[in-house]
Amino acid sequence: MKKVTINSVAEYAGVSKKTVSRVLNNEPNVSPATREKVLKVFKELDYKPNPIARGLARNKSFIIGCLYDNPSKSYITRVQSGALEACHKFNYNLLIHPCELRGDELIENVDQLLTTSRLDGLVLTPPFSDSQELIDFLKTQNIPFARVASALEDDTSISVRSNDEQGAYELTEHLISLGHKEIAFIKGHPDHSATEKRFSGYQNALLKHGIEYEEKLVAEGNFSYHSGADSAKEILDLEPMPTAVFASNDYMAAAVLKLATQRRIRVPEDISIAGFDNAPIARHIWPGLTTIAQPVEEMTRQAVEQLILQISDPSIEVYQKVLEAKLITRESTAAK
Amino acid sequence: MKKVTINSVAEYAGVSKKTVSRVLNNEPNVSPATREKVLKVFKELDYKPNPIARGLARNKSFIIGCLYDNPSKSYITRVQSGALEACHKFNYNLLIHPCELRGDELIENVDQLLTTSRLDGLVLTPPFSDSQELIDFLKTQNIPFARVASALEDDTSISVRSNDEQGAYELTEHLISLGHKEIAFIKGHPDHSATEKRFSGYQNALLKHGIEYEEKLVAEGNFSYHSGADSAKEILDLEPMPTAVFASNDYMAAAVLKLATQRRIRVPEDISIAGFDNAPIARHIWPGLTTIAQPVEEMTRQAVEQLILQISDPSIEVYQKVLEAKLITRESTAAK
DNA sequence: ATGAAGTTTGACACCGGTGTCATAATGTCG
DNA sequence: CGACATTATGACACCGGTGTCAAACTTCAT
Incomplete structure (x- = not known):
C-alpha cells in the first residue's frame, strides 16, 4: 500500500x-x-x-495536555471526561500527564513534556492550578493554559472554579440545622487551595451560628482514602465522640463511614457523616453520603473550551467563572 | 523572545x-x-x-493512544497508570480516547482519531481489544497496537491478559469450600470477553464440585454499578435467597452489598458477597469485598512497553502473555 | 612521502503540508 | 472591443528537523 x-x-x-x-x-x-x-x-x-506535517506548517498540534496530581481517581476521570468533551468538540485530542513533583522539578518535568510533545495548551487541575511558579513558567514559555478549581487570583489567565467556601458553609449549616454542635472536620491536602476554602466555609458557618471552633475536632487529611482512615481513627477515638463528621472529600468520608461501621457505630443514628465532591462512591455505599456536588466535569469542560478558543484567537477576553456548588443530602446525616 | x-x-x-x-x-x-x-x-x-518537525522527518510522534470504553472508572485509571508508566520510561506520551461506538462507527471514529493526530501505536482495552473488526482495520492501516485483557486468539499481535477463567474458578471454589451451594452469579457486559471467561470459571467450579448449575441464579449485568443494583434486586428477591453472590466485578458486588445492607441482610452472616478486579472500592467499604486481584496496571504496562519496543523494531517477536489472577479474601465472605 | 582507510563535516534533498505572491483566466462595463 | 477588476491557479519558499552522500581532513602503515 x-x-x-x-x-x-x-x-x-x-x-x-x-x-x-x-x-x-x-x-x-x-x-x-x-x-x-x-x-x-x-x-x-x-x-x-498528515497531521504532523500540517502541525509543522501551522505550528499547531491540536493536542491539549492535562496536568494533574490527585489521589482521587474519580476526580481525575471526571476532569478527563470534561476535558475530552471540549476537546472533541473542536477536534482536539487530550494528552494526560500525571505528575507528583513540586517546585523546580515540576517545572523541569513540564518543560520536558513540552519538549517531547508540542502541546497547543495545558489544563491545570489542582494542585497545579494553584502553583504560581508553574503559571509564571508557562507565561514565559508562551504556552496557553487554563486553570481549574484554582483559588489563585490572576485575571490574566483562564480560570473556572466552583465555590468551595460557599459549599462547605452550606454543608456545615445543614449539619448545624440538624442539631449538631460537635462537628469534626477533616482537612484536605495542604497544597490544594480548596483545602483552605472548605475549611473556612466550615469555620464561618460555626461562627455564624455561635458554635465555638475547637481545634481538637480538626484532623489533617490529604484527600486520600488512606488519610481519611487515619483521621477517622483520631476522630472516633475522641471522648466524647463528635456527633457529626465533615470530611473535605467523599473518599475520606467513606473511610470514616467504614471505620464507624466496623466499630458498630451506627450512621447516622450515632454519628452523621458528610463529604464533599459528590464522587461516585458517595452513592455506592450505604448509607449514601450527604455531600456537596462540585461540577468537576463542567468546570473542566468550560476551561478547556475557553482554552481552545483562546488558542484560536488570543485577543479574546480572558474567561473567569465561578460555578455554584450544591448540597446533596443522603442517608448519612440525620438529626442528632 | x-x-x-x-x-x-x-x-x-x-x-x-x-x-x-x-x-x-x-x-x-x-x-x-x-x-x-x-x-x-x-x-x-x-x-x-521542535518535536513536530522531528516527527515529520522521522515519521514518528512519540505518542501512544489508549482506546477504552469501560464503565468502571477505577479500571480506566489503572489502565492509564500502567500505560503511562511504560510511556514515560521510553519518553513517549499518552493520548486518551474513550469511545462508546461499535461497528462501522467505531472504525470511522478511530480513523478520524488517526487522521487528526498521528499516533505511533494504540493500546486497546476491553471491549476494543476483542473487536476483530478494529484489529483488522488497524492491520490494514499498518498501525502498531497491543491488546489488553483480550481473549481473542491472534498470535500476530501483542496481547497481555490475565487468567479470568482461572480466577473465577478459584473464587467460586473458595465459596464452595465455605459451604455455599446456592451461589448466584452476575454477568458482565456481553461485549467483553472477560464476561464469558469469568462465567465459565464459575460454571466449571460448580461442575467440578458436583453442584448443579441453576439458570435462575444468574443475572445479566454490564459491569456498571447501576446494572449491579438491578441484578442485586433480582437476586436478593429470590426465594430462597442464595447464600452467596459472585459478581463479575467489584462495582456490581458493591451494589449488592449496598442493597443487602439497606435491607438489613447481614453480610457475610446471612449472605456472602464476592467481586472481581480488586478495585479500590473493594477495600473502601465495610465489609471489604473478597475478590480476585487482576493486575490491570501490570498488564497494560507490559502491553505498552512491548508496543513501544515493537514500534522501534518491528521484527521482534510478538509478545503474548497471560498473568495470574489472585484470590483476595476479605470480610464479605464467610462460612455458611 | 604516499596511499588506503577511517573520521568529521556540510550541501542538499526531503518529510508533507501551508503562506506569499505573481500570473493566468474570467467577468464587467463603458 | 479594450481597460480594468476579480477570481482561480501554480511556483516557490518555508516550517524545523533528518537522511544521503560526497568532500575534506586525519590517521596510520608502508
Missing part, C-alpha cells in the same frame, strides 16, 4: 498541491469544478492529510 | 545544521570539541528541538 500524500493527490488530479491544500482547508477561490475533482480524488485515493 | 531553531543554533555555533542534529541525537562521528561547542550553545540559547 503506497502512501498517499498531497503530492500524489495533486499529480493524480492534475492540479498543484496548493490547490489541493485549498480544497483541504475549505478555502475560497477554488472553482466548483476543481473542488469537485479534487474531492473525488480524495475519495478515490483515500487520502488522509 | 526569539524562537531558537536548529538553524540559529548552527549559525551561532558556526557549524552546519546537520552537525547540530548529530549532537542532538547523540550520533557518533562528531569530534568531542565540536560536540562540546554545540552543547554549550544549546545551554546558552536554551534550545528545544
Whole structure:
C-alpha cells in the first residue's frame, strides 16, 4: 500500500498541491469544478492529510495536555471526561500527564513534556492550578493554559472554579440545622487551595451560628482514602465522640463511614457523616453520603473550551467563572 | 523572545545544521570539541528541538493512544497508570480516547482519531481489544497496537491478559469450600470477553464440585454499578435467597452489598458477597469485598512497553502473555 | 612521502503540508 | 472591443528537523 500524500493527490488530479491544500482547508477561490475533482480524488485515493506535517506548517498540534496530581481517581476521570468533551468538540485530542513533583522539578518535568510533545495548551487541575511558579513558567514559555478549581487570583489567565467556601458553609449549616454542635472536620491536602476554602466555609458557618471552633475536632487529611482512615481513627477515638463528621472529600468520608461501621457505630443514628465532591462512591455505599456536588466535569469542560478558543484567537477576553456548588443530602446525616 | 531553531543554533555555533542534529541525537562521528561547542550553545540559547518537525522527518510522534470504553472508572485509571508508566520510561506520551461506538462507527471514529493526530501505536482495552473488526482495520492501516485483557486468539499481535477463567474458578471454589451451594452469579457486559471467561470459571467450579448449575441464579449485568443494583434486586428477591453472590466485578458486588445492607441482610452472616478486579472500592467499604486481584496496571504496562519496543523494531517477536489472577479474601465472605 | 582507510563535516534533498505572491483566466462595463 | 477588476491557479519558499552522500581532513602503515 503506497502512501498517499498531497503530492500524489495533486499529480493524480492534475492540479498543484496548493490547490489541493485549498480544497483541504475549505478555502475560497477554488472553482466548483476543481473542488469537485479534487474531492473525488480524495475519495478515490483515500487520502488522509498528515497531521504532523500540517502541525509543522501551522505550528499547531491540536493536542491539549492535562496536568494533574490527585489521589482521587474519580476526580481525575471526571476532569478527563470534561476535558475530552471540549476537546472533541473542536477536534482536539487530550494528552494526560500525571505528575507528583513540586517546585523546580515540576517545572523541569513540564518543560520536558513540552519538549517531547508540542502541546497547543495545558489544563491545570489542582494542585497545579494553584502553583504560581508553574503559571509564571508557562507565561514565559508562551504556552496557553487554563486553570481549574484554582483559588489563585490572576485575571490574566483562564480560570473556572466552583465555590468551595460557599459549599462547605452550606454543608456545615445543614449539619448545624440538624442539631449538631460537635462537628469534626477533616482537612484536605495542604497544597490544594480548596483545602483552605472548605475549611473556612466550615469555620464561618460555626461562627455564624455561635458554635465555638475547637481545634481538637480538626484532623489533617490529604484527600486520600488512606488519610481519611487515619483521621477517622483520631476522630472516633475522641471522648466524647463528635456527633457529626465533615470530611473535605467523599473518599475520606467513606473511610470514616467504614471505620464507624466496623466499630458498630451506627450512621447516622450515632454519628452523621458528610463529604464533599459528590464522587461516585458517595452513592455506592450505604448509607449514601450527604455531600456537596462540585461540577468537576463542567468546570473542566468550560476551561478547556475557553482554552481552545483562546488558542484560536488570543485577543479574546480572558474567561473567569465561578460555578455554584450544591448540597446533596443522603442517608448519612440525620438529626442528632 | 526569539524562537531558537536548529538553524540559529548552527549559525551561532558556526557549524552546519546537520552537525547540530548529530549532537542532538547523540550520533557518533562528531569530534568531542565540536560536540562540546554545540552543547554549550544549546545551554546558552536554551534550545528545544521542535518535536513536530522531528516527527515529520522521522515519521514518528512519540505518542501512544489508549482506546477504552469501560464503565468502571477505577479500571480506566489503572489502565492509564500502567500505560503511562511504560510511556514515560521510553519518553513517549499518552493520548486518551474513550469511545462508546461499535461497528462501522467505531472504525470511522478511530480513523478520524488517526487522521487528526498521528499516533505511533494504540493500546486497546476491553471491549476494543476483542473487536476483530478494529484489529483488522488497524492491520490494514499498518498501525502498531497491543491488546489488553483480550481473549481473542491472534498470535500476530501483542496481547497481555490475565487468567479470568482461572480466577473465577478459584473464587467460586473458595465459596464452595465455605459451604455455599446456592451461589448466584452476575454477568458482565456481553461485549467483553472477560464476561464469558469469568462465567465459565464459575460454571466449571460448580461442575467440578458436583453442584448443579441453576439458570435462575444468574443475572445479566454490564459491569456498571447501576446494572449491579438491578441484578442485586433480582437476586436478593429470590426465594430462597442464595447464600452467596459472585459478581463479575467489584462495582456490581458493591451494589449488592449496598442493597443487602439497606435491607438489613447481614453480610457475610446471612449472605456472602464476592467481586472481581480488586478495585479500590473493594477495600473502601465495610465489609471489604473478597475478590480476585487482576493486575490491570501490570498488564497494560507490559502491553505498552512491548508496543513501544515493537514500534522501534518491528521484527521482534510478538509478545503474548497471560498473568495470574489472585484470590483476595476479605470480610464479605464467610462460612455458611 | 604516499596511499588506503577511517573520521568529521556540510550541501542538499526531503518529510508533507501551508503562506506569499505573481500570473493566468474570467467577468464587467463603458 | 479594450481597460480594468476579480477570481482561480501554480511556483516557490518555508516550517524545523533528518537522511544521503560526497568532500575534506586525519590517521596510520608502508
